Amino acid sequence: MIGSLDARIPAGSLENKWTDHKFSMRLVNPNNKRRFDIIVVGSGLAGASAAASLGELGYRVKVLTYHDSPRRAHSIAAQGGINGAKNYQNDGDSVFRLFYDTIKGGDYRSREANVYRLAEVSVDIIDQATAQGVPFAREYGGLLDNRSFGGAQVSRTFYARGQTGQQLLLGAYSALMRQVAAGTVELHTRSEMLELVMHDGRAVGVITRDLISGEVQAHSAHAVVLATGGYGNVYFLSTNAKMCNVTAAWRAHRKGALFANPCYTQIHPTCIPASDDFQSKLTLMSESLRNDGRIWVPQTHDDGRGPDEIPDDDRDYFLERKYPAFGNLVPRDVASRNAKAVVDEGRGVGPLCNGVYLDFSDAIGRDGADVIRAKYGNLFDMYERITGENPYQVPMRIYPATHYTMGGLWVDYELMSNVAGLFVLGEANFSDHGANRLGASALMQGLADGYFVLPYTIGNYLADYLGEAALNPNEPVFKDAKQQVTDEVARWLSIGGTHSVDYYHRELGKLVWDYIGMSRNQTGLEKALSEIAALGEEYHRNVRVLGSADTLNQSLEKAGRVADLFELAELMARDALTREESCGGHFREEHQTEEGEALRDDEQFAHVAAWEWQGAGTASTRHREELAFENVELTQRSYK
């Protein structure tokens, strides 16, 4: 049973908490580090940076990834940039301002101490990445360039063309491969974690399935680090990569790790609208495009004219009209809901009337096509490849899509879950973004956790176990867990139903998008609960997984992942139902201001909801971590 949820936030002033805590945490001396085994699951920004840093410190690290190479992790697809409170632009930025913007942007549903630490180490990340050779954009004098990014009034975003995630991940990956060569990190590719192994209430290892041979393997360690990303693919259509899933986190949840705020999902305003039923995923267009593009729809419903035939007077630049101060740069949730509103009114554009225009003609007229090409060339090319339309001549069409999930496994200040020895980093944890993540903050958090937080905090945990060997992987707990995985694999192959895994995933996605998407209400959420359960039951009875267990079998891989997404979807609905307020990415139609803005209830809901698994078919238990705000005043977000 869980007692009260204690985040173990250090005492002291906000500015000194991390510095003081770093001093008070126990250290493991260099000679002893090599006696500790640490498993890192996932090789994205958080996992690769953590594994590389732990390897450099001298720990024995094992990295497990289902990819064929660590460099494939989905961090690679992040386009826009990474925030760092360097104040290189002399425009009034500071650690406190980045902290403040992140807390406010998260709609006051994140922990002050974590967010301040994130802002504090943001500057070190920029230094580290630059030293690794990450080719950030530069000014003519050779110094680093910055731009402003969705929701910020200062230019603090460092960027590498439209491929910032790629370049940062390649930096972390190169550091990781250096440790692989040095022998401190053992790399297991195409290994999917399917079970967390517990002993005496501690996480002591994991079970993986080799995706090529099907072999089920036990891995034992002193601590397990999950850096396994978010769960946006619960919507089927999202900007997440096809393989992104919740399985590693969910299997840990089923072993007792609390899942916090699952209803906090982020819908990104600038994605390319779906074009047909066969659509396999959605593609994001970096929101940096909103710096120069103007968003509009026709004034009238069902305007049949092409965009160039609609004069300015007949256009509605709805963000500029409603939010004169921020205009097209309002935060993601605000931009998304407004786009949904105009499309729902029947003013959507494109063949399926499911988008809004993002128009660059003014920017091209002002700066010239070459300047726009230099800033966004690769994004424009990408858009043209997908849609067959040239955005230098025709406005882009965009529509919101699921992009990021703020919820995740609950962790304390040291990034350890309520399960001793289980640490969770990056998007997989819930810790820093509250109910809504600001642009250019995901890369920052992943790298903060991996480079600059975990390497300190994990020592504080391990110090208790000095001299204890990791459990023998032939112990009964490992054997039992292996058997469980083997049985599960056999079960999928034995069902012999009529529909594919993808069929059910797509159907699940539609339910989640309709009822737990951009806006939610009680009736819809109750419907979601019953319909998801019914579809999930059918899935377990009627899915068709062909082939065998001992080969590369992609349907089999997906079968378990989709089963976990079904369980997660129910928890999302339950979380959304019990959070009787609107905040950030969670918009309850019953709770809005007269102007249709999100209406928080700080009296009742200034807390984290952390859910405890009670077994399949049984409702989970809701625990609370109260959020204390001592350094910021809770205000209603206003971007007018």
Added chain:
Amino acid sequence: MSARINLTLKVWRQAGPDTEGAFVVYEATDISTDASFLEMLDIVNERLIDAGEEPIVFESDCREGICGTCGLMINGRAHGPQKGTATCQLHIRSFNDGDHITIEPWRASSFPVLRDLAVDRRALDAIISAGGYITVNTGSAPDANLIPVPKETAETAFDAAACIGCGACVAACPNSAAQLFTAAKLQHLNLLPQGQAERWERTEAMVETMEAFFGSCTNHGECEEACPKEIPIDFIAWANRDYIKAKVKNRKLAG
């Protein structure tokens, strides 16, 4: 505008690494021209599963042309007919009704076939771990603006760093050489001031690791043609020059 077309696919099927493979013909009927190439294969796979046949194994992940997971030989061309485009970003509008399309895995002895269209590309990671990094332990970096990098240098380094590690350069090369992949990583790091300390060691180690796995470059230029990020072959010339210098310099240092 969107239309629906019929295609005939000739697809390489191979049950496992140690089994013989063969081409199998599938009719891909009623496919929208707005579908991506991989979405077309998704549709074919759904129909195969409905018919009780195991789906075609092919790899992909981001489907945005950046992760480098996908990669198919389409009518003998790595990533298919559209220049500067990874397989996942190729769309059916590049094809015509009635087209016959041959789909194969990357063909190179250093990329063994795992199943159907999926191959093992770990040899590329081995080249990176041989020296494709700048040694800087976490926490030891100086302030980022202490080292100015001329904009042009940074831009050129970026052009090289854009490599997605898909392996198309190897697949397209008649010699299965990995020069473009290796040279791109080398020049990304060798051009930057941060990369100078290890420049010569890095160059020798990466080139020699590459040679242990892959064939030799004889300047066919097919790699540049196939590269989805259009990384220019000039980087190979630069890397070759660095390699010769490295051999001399490293010997001097050793002496």
